[in-house]
Amino acid sequence: DTGVSQDPRHKITKRGQNVTFRCDPISEHNRLYWYRQTLGQGPEFLTYFQNEAQLEKSRLLSDRFSAERPKGSFSTLEIQRTEQGDSAMYLCASSLGGFMNTEAFFGQGTRLTVV
């Protein structure tokens, strides 16, 4: 399978616990994006990488969130001290070059439920 894969698909965690999600983009894609989608909303931008460099972080991304892409390949998104408001679908996408005029390829997402 050469698409974008995300792991895990589902995660249930207790409030206050830390969680980490992984995204494996399409191998030749230099750009990797993280989005969050809550019920009734479109995907909201969180952060993106060009190769291993994190170029932008949304103001939605509080200090409890951190993302890495250490070798410019896979990426991880960690949420520390989870809160109920963190419950959402976390989507990863990758593209070759800028997302502005090339299509992005999305993973199936990780659905996080904080109880």
Place this chain on the structure above:
Amino acid sequence: ILNVEQSPQSLHVQEGDSTNFTCSFPSSNFYALHWYRWETAKSPEALFVMTLNGDEKKKGRISATLNTKEGYSYLYIKGSQPEDSATYLCAFGTRDDKIIFGKGTRLHILP
């Protein structure tokens, strides 16, 4: 604040009928307009990426038009089929590389 509006929010269409829905976006700072189809339990899948005013793109029974001067795009589906049931997302790309998604139009095809 850049805002992308999609209407309607939800739509029920009889199988075989044609339908269309709208994406409105700010006409300033425009770079690209993307349409994605998101089926339940699957990944969002790109349908079209459009950059030029007046662009029309077609993929099978689905087509899209773009008006960057007035800030809207239409997505058309001809002869709806059950497999067209999905959420259709549009995303507005700006010159400074920001992408803003709309909330989507949820399309339900009735047999």
